[in-house]
Amino acid sequence: MDENSVLNFLRDHPEFLEDYIVSPEVSPDTFERWSIRRAIKFKIPKRPFTGTPMAGGWTIIPGSRLIYETTRDSGNFRQSGECTRILYEITQCCGQIMGTNAVELIVQNDEGAFSCRKTEEGELKLKKVKNSKNASYIQTIVNAANQTIGEIHFYIPLESSEKSIVNVVCTWAAAANYFSEIYNHKSQAGPDSLDVHENIAKQRKLSNFLLDVARSIFHDIVSMDAVIVKVMNFAQKLVDADRASLFLVDSRNRQIYARIFDVGTGDEEHVRVNSDGQKEIRFDMSKGIAGHVASTGEGLNIENAYYDERFNADVDSKTGYTTKTILCMPILIRGVVIGVVQMVNKHNGAFTRQDEDAFEVFAVYCGLALHHAKLYDKIRRSEQKYRVALEVLAYHSVCNSDEVNKLKKIELNNRIIELETIDFNGMRLSELEKPLYAVYMFKTLFSETLRVAYHNWAHGWSVAHAMFATLVNSPEAFTKLESLALYVSCLCHDLDHRGKNNAYMKSMETPLAAIYSTSVMERHHFNQTITILQQDGHNILKNLDPEEYKETLSLIKHCILATDLALFFSNKAKLNVILDRGEFDFSNREHRLLTQAVMMTGCDLVASAKPWSIQTETVKVIFEEFYDQGDAERLSGKEPIAMMDRNQAHMLPQMQVGFMRGICMPCYDLIARIFPKADKMRERCEYNAKKWEELAAEQKAKQEATGSKNGDNDS
Numbered sequence: 212m213d214e215n216s217v218l219n220f221l222r223d224h225p226e227f228l229e230d231y232i233v234s235p236e237v238s239p240d241t242f243e244r245w246s247i248r249r250a251i252k253f254k255i256p257k258r259p260f261t262g263t264p265m266a267g268g269w270t271i272i273p274g275s276r277l278i279y280e281t282t283r284d285s286g287n288f289r290q291s292g293e294c295t296r297i298l299y300e301i302t303q304c305c306g307q308i309m310g311t312n313a314v315e316l317i318v319q320n321d322e323g324a325f326s327c328r329k330t331e332e333g334e335l336k337l338k339k340v341k342n343s344k345n346a347s348y349i350q351t352i353v354n355a356a357n358q359t360i361g362e363i364h365f366y367i368p369l370e371s372s373e374k375s376i377v378n379v380v381c382t383w384a385a386a387a388n389y390f391s392e393i394y395n396h397k398s399q400a401g402p403d404s405l406d407v408h409e410n411i412a413k414q415r416k417l418s419n420f421l422l423d424v425a426r427s428i429f430h431d432i433v434s435m436d437a438v439i440v441k442v443m444n445f446a447q448k449l450v451d452a453d454r455a456s457l458f459l460v461d462s463r464n465r466q467i468y469a470r471i472f473d474v475g476t477g478d479e480e481h482v483r484v485n486s487d488g489q490k491e492i493r494f495d496m497s498k499g500i501a502g503h504v505a506s507t508g509e510g511l512n513i514e515n516a517y518y519d520e521r522f523n524a525d526v527d528s529k530t531g532y533t534t535k536t537i538l539c540m541p542i543l544i545r546g547v548v549i550g551v552v553q554m555v556n557k558h559n560g561a562f563t564r565q566d567e568d569a570f571e572v573f574a575v576y577c578g579l580a581l582h583h584a585k586l587y588d589k590i591r592r593s594e595q596k597y598r599v600a601l602e603v604l605a606y607h608s609v610c611n612s613d614e615v616n617k618l619k620k621i622e623l624n625n626r627i628i629e630l631e632t633i634d635f636n637g638m639r640l641s642e643l644e645k646p647l648y649a650v651y652m653f654k655t656l657f658s659e660t661l662r663v664a665y666h667n668w669a670h671g672w673s674v675a676h677a678m679f680a681t682l683v684n685s686p687e688a689f690t691k692l693e694s695l696a697l698y699v700s701c702l703c704h705d706l707d708h709r710g711k712n713n714a715y716m717k718s719m720e721t722p723l724a725a726i727y728s729t730s731v732m733e734r735h736h737f738n739q740t741i742t743i744l745q746q747d748g749h750n751i752l753k754n755l756d757p758e759e760y761k762e763t764l765s766l767i768k769h770c771i772l773a774t775d776l777a778l779f780f781s782n783k784a785k786l787n788v789i790l791d792r793g794e795f796d797f798s799n800r801e802h803r804l805l806t807q808a809v810m811m812t813g814c815d816l817v818a819s820a821k822p823w824s825i826q827t828e829t830v831k832v833i834f835e836e837f838y839d840q841g842d843a844e845r846l847s848g849k850e851p852i853a854m855m856d857r858n859q860a861h862m863l864p865q866m867q868v869g870f871m872r873g874i875c876m877p878c879y880d881l882i883a884r885i886f887p888k889a890d891k892m893r894e895r896c897e898y899n900a901k902k903w904e905e906l907a908a909e910q911k912a913k914q915e916a917t918g919s920k921n922g923d924n925d926s
């Protein structure tokens with residue numbers, strides 16, 4: 212058959228030709244190449260956009276839905292090709308919109324340009340482009356890193372309006388592709404853009420998390436340690452570290468201590484939260500990577516800790532853990548380093564630049580949480596102080612001097628009989644008499660129950676008197692300011708005492724115990740002293756110059772706090788050692804302060820050095836107060852100590868022996884070593900101690916004779 216007869220046959224039998232063309236004999240590539248050649252040859256006019264299925268069974272779905280579905284599914288595509296497939300679909304979409312097949316996708320990568328075609332099985336095949344055909348119009352598609360990731364070659368001329376349609380579609384496609392890659396942080400456009408996407412995906416996770424942290428800080432007001440642990444835990448996972456810890460700066464001692472340590476070991480967050488930086492992990496700021504960052508305020512990324520001379524290996528030796536890589540950032544509040552956060556041992560390799568960037572953001576959030584914690588504590592403390600101030604105000608509301616003078620002039624009988632009947636006419640009382648009668652009725656009803664039996668003004672006076680008697684007999688011992696501080700401290704050392712001791716304040720979680728963590732009552736007494744000094748007409752120190760004023764206040768604080776018996780034992784021990792070594796020197800500031808402290812205790816316990824009759828009378832009221840405290844403790848379900856338990860009253864002499872021998876005698880022995888003239892107190896205390904021992908012995912004998920615990924016959 213010659214060429215003509217073949218052509219005639221094919222013309223007469225079109226189905227034969229079509230069957231051949233659509234048979235496996237002709238590959239899709241060949242078919243597509245033919246269709247492109249045909250379009251070029253005949254400049255086939257564009258068919259109106261009909262929305263009908265095109266070659267390959269691909270149906271136009273208007274606009275973004277197509278892009279959405281393609282990019283949404285891109286997450287399920289294999290690593291290689293999901294970007295190419297999106298570009299291929301977009302190319303087909305653009306061809307459809309332009310009503311032509313004469314479009315071809317060319318993808319670019321490091322190896323050059325490739326033409327992209329679809330096989331019958333729907334696989335995309337890339338074929339290296341040897342010589343580019345002269346396309347009528349080329350639409351480029353770029354990624355977030357502004358790199359060309361593909362070109363759509365049109366082999367038919369496009370109007371400018373058509374070009375802008377194609378441009379819009381491709382721009383959206385690129386954006387959709389970009390976000391689909393970010394969401395799956397995968398990319399075909401080469402390592403750089405992978406970094407970009409990887410990093411942006413991380414940033415997206417980071418910003419979502421930090422938003423969550425901010426929400427928990429400002430909305431849930433959960434414990435700040437919980438927030439910080441949450442932040443640390445996420446940071447540790449984000450930078451893929453094995454351990455994380457938070458160190459706080461103790462600027463007074465130039466040390467840092469672990470507030471949160473070992474975050475991230477095991478499933479649950481194994482966290483040790485030290486509210487006040489207990490001993491476990493604490494070291495000088497001059498040591499360690501943490502110390503260096505805390506001192507310099509600059510972050511460090513250490514690849515091998517043991518090769519870095521700044522590294523503090525002591526902690527490893529304590530914990531048995533081996534540190535290799537460290538990422539450490541300072542936490543700053545208003546430019547001041549308050550702590551450092553540390554990530555330790557990245558699971559693969561060293562911490563990266565991205566880890567540093569992400570972690571820097573975390574350091575800010577840790578600072579935010581810590582700052583908030585401080586503010587929150589401050590608010591809580593000032594709230595407690597406010598409550599105490601209200602209590603004190605209620606207790607000591609001040610009336611003016613004019614009212615006081617008028618009230619003094621009004622004489623009331625010890626007992627006002629007519630008040631005890633309903634018929635009494637209160638209307639006839641003056642404005643001044645009413646409060647006076649109210650106080651009379653209060654005292655008549657409650658004076659025996661509500662007054663503070665021992666820690667009242669009489670005690671303050673007696674302690675001040677003891678200090679006066681000591682100072683007046685040793686005038687050269689202290690400076691004027693020291694003597695002033697000592698005397699004023701004695702007067703004020705138990706201001707606003709409530710008849711309860713520090714142990715009670717703590718166990719009952721009172722507002723005062725919430726404000727002061729140590730020497731609760733003594734700090735309150737000092738605070739009350741300051742409050743009085745700050746009231747108009749009450750500042751007896753106002754004539755001192757600023758330096759003297761400051762020195763005197765500091766001495767008053769030292770003296771009042773020294774009346775906390777818990778501090779006496781260490782003061783006594785230190786001073787005895789100095790005296791035993793013959794090193795005591797009155798010109799030494801430390802020695803003077805210790806002497807003042809022990810003198811405060813000596814004056815505070817002066818009842819034990821008074822004549823026996825006064826000692827027994829005083830002890831009576833002391834134990835009245837103790838038993839009231841014991842009753843209050845029992846009411847709240849707590850067992851009082853024997854000394855405060857009125858059911859153990861028979862043990863009083865025995866307890867007095869313990870108190871005199873264990874505390875009072877050592878105190879007066881020590882004072883007599885420094886002030887020989889004060890030996891009188893020691894002698895009197897020794898006498899009283901012996902008297903209590905006799906009473907204790909009698910009590911014991913009675914107990915044995917009667918078999919009853921308190922020696923009474925009716926056991």
Ligand SMILES: Nc1nc2c(ncn2[C@@H]2O[C@@H]3COP(=O)(O)O[C@H]3[C@H]2O)c(=O)[nH]1
Binds near residue numbers: 776830
């Ligand atoms: N057992 C006992 N305690 C005393 C005696 N004198 C003072 N105290 C206690 O010693 C404490 C010293 O400090 P405070 O004045 O706060 O409270 C005082 C009492 O609790 C005493 O004679 N016997």
